[in-house]
Amino acid sequence: MMQPRSGSLRRWLSRWLAMLTFLGLGGVCLAVYYATNLNLQTRQEALLQQKMEVIRHLVDENAATGDSTTLRHKLSDFFYGRPDFSLVLEIDGAKTAFGADIAEDEDHAHERRIMFSLPAPGTPGDAMHAELVLDITSDLHLRAALAWTLIACAFVGAAAVSGIAALLVRRAMAPVDELGRQAARLAPDRIGERLDESGQSEEIxxxxxxxxxxxxxxxxxxxxxxxxxxxxxxxxxxxxxxxxxxxxxxxxxxxxxxxxxxxxxxxxxxxxxxxxxxxxxxxxxxxxRGAQARGVWVDRLSEVLGEVADYHEAEAQERGLTLAVSGEAAACIDRPLLQRAVSNLVSNAVRYADAGSTIRIHVSHDDEHALIAVSNAGEPIAKEHLPRLFHRFYRGDEARGFDANHHGLGLAIVAAIARMHGGRPFAASEGRDITIGFCLSARKITEN
Ligand SMILES: Nc1ncnc2c1ncn2[C@@H]1O[C@H](COP(=O)(O)OP(=O)(O)O)[C@@H](O)[C@H]1O
Ligand SMILES: [Mg+2]
Known part of the structure; x- marks a missing residue:
């Protein structure tokens, strides 16, 4: 929900910003509305109190003379020109209204009233009942207008922020569109070309x-x-x-x-x-293309190596070479493939070893790998050439000219077979000691 999984980033962002702005502005508007409302109510209360004091004063003044007609006159004068107020007095058992005739409504929603008692004129000790009413219709209008204005503000604000966000995202995305156009122009015949990162934002x-x-x-x-x-x-x-x-x-x-x-x-x-x-x-x-070796668990790799050595025995004898197999390890191997790899290594060694020397075929292991290495004495290989030995068609002795039997794929095949067994090849040349070999993943696959 919080993240745009798919679809338009612009829509997602402007929707969220609109929602948040609406919530934020809505909160502020509510606060303004309630504060204003409270203010109006306090003012109404104060007005009523103030008028009540004045009326009380008038009545007190009149109480001494005890003339209700004078009181009526004075009160009529007082309410003249104050259309918002009216007073209902019970004088001599009869209800008399002064001031504006405030429309009577059922629930008294448009008015605010205060009730109090006053000393009756002429008869000290007696009280008369008074009800002062304030017409608050204009305040109610003001409040309604305020409410509508605030609601409109919240909506307009949210819409504006959402629109601006959409525009900003569009602007921010413009360089990305340009990247798309650049990528579309990339073609196989312009393989050296790259995308231009200048003008892109830090994030892109x-x-x-x-x-x-x-x-x-x-x-x-x-x-x-x-x-x-x-x-x-x-x-x-x-x-x-x-x-x-x-x-x-x-x-x-x-x-x-x-x-x-x-x-x-x-x-x-x-x-x-x-x-x-x-x-x-x-x-x-x-x-x-990712072909994998079909492995069979072999406990004694030295036996497999021995078979390869036997195969090359005659060839080695011709050059007075001795083949020696040593070490032991177990691994999951594709037997014919492994034999092919080791055979490639041994035939190279037979070809490049100093006449009369010994070729050592050694197998060892660590926790994860079995290591097979073929070492021979011979011309050192320059350090910079060592990694290239495994490249296709690489031949160190190019100067010797074309040799149909040695087209430089032997070690590339060794590397491929190592990879098919979850391992990789290695080559080292120290003094006249040359070791080329490879490792295999030796983890046993539990059969079920
Ligand atoms: N035991 C070795 N001693 C010295 N150089 C070697 C040895 N094995 C391989 N090389 C070098 O690596 C090159 C690549 O070997 P390889 O891939 O088997 O191709 P090829 O045997 O067809 O030349 C050889 O041409 C040779 O220069
Ligand atoms: Mg070879």
Whole structure:
């Protein structure tokens, strides 16, 4: 009720301000009305008292002579020219009225009366009954006029405040409308543009800043995606050119079946690599779209690592390398995915390790995570390159030229698999000791 959930802020504010103003003005008007009313009543009381004193004085003066005719004359004279007053006296058992003839009404609403007794003329000790009446019609008119004026004031005031509030809100909102127009002009081909926060109020500025920060992030993602497209095209161009070249060569002139077979065999290899790259890219895009690993609880991760090590054994032996698995942890994992990630790490290590050294595959854990790290001795990696290792198509040895088996997606896939397991990758290079690995969320999901 207090907050405009939806709908117009302007209407909400002007309605509330109108209501509050009406209440406030209404209170003030009531107070003015009652104060004035009280004032009128006090004045009427005072007038009656004063006239009563004068009449009493007249009657007292007359009491000595005891002549009721003189008294009547004097009283008539006294009330002459005082149209608001009248007096009813019981002289000698008869009621006599003096002064204006005040219209008799049932409930005496238009008059104010006071009753008192006076000494009867001529017969000291006897009292006569007197009733002094004041006509208050003019006061009642004044009071009514005042009431209507005050009610009108309250309504007009509330309406004015409500209108002014609506205008103010409209003015305050004008820059926001301008923001809307600016936002509408934003387009994908003008990705670098931002909303202008100057001219916005203090309250709106943080919102604009947040919005601009979102734009910034979107721009970064957009640029990255565009870069990714360029990378993909770049990566595919060389193998495709090779394929076309070899095929054209094979088609030109007469070739023996053996040569053709050879060309086709080599083309097939190239196509398989391309297909591998496309599959890797598909996998990464699925991971980007939030695909999650289907986890199975594994108590002994070292066994899974051992299998991967066995798979790379022959390759390692060729370079005189030793593979050593150590440590233990338990985690909820997607076995094939985890094997793929570790396999990527081990094949990198086998490729970059100093000949004859040992590659250590170590698994450990803390309260929340299982950690898998593959370390090898080799050329140090510059600090600034460490975070970029996990970017798509990043290759430290670009200078070596195109290598169809190593298109720089291996560690990007490791990072994606880590994320699919609620973890993230890490890389460190200290001296000639290089460690690359990742952590996984190791919380056991209770089966029900
Ligand atoms: N064990 C390692 N020692 C040194 N450099 C490494 C190691 N692992 C990865 N790198 C660097 O990270 C880059 C990216 O690795 P990766 O994503 O697996 O791509 P690729 O193996 O296809 O080159 C590699 O080109 C290499 O420069
Ligand atoms: Mg690799």
């Amino acid at each position: 500025q943080p919102l604009v800043r947040q919005f601009n920060a979102v734009l910034q992030r979107l721009e970064r993602a957009y640029v990255q995606m565009e870069g990714f497209n360029a990378d993909v095209a770049h990566e595919m161009r060389t193998p495709l050119a090779t394929l076309i070249g070899q095929t054209e060569l094979a088609l030109s002139g007469r070739r023996s079946e053996a040569v053709l077979r050879d060309v086709m065999g080599s083309n097939l290899e190239e196509l398989q690599r391309l297909s591998g790259m496309v599959n890797d890219m598909l996998f990464l895009s699925q991971a980007d």
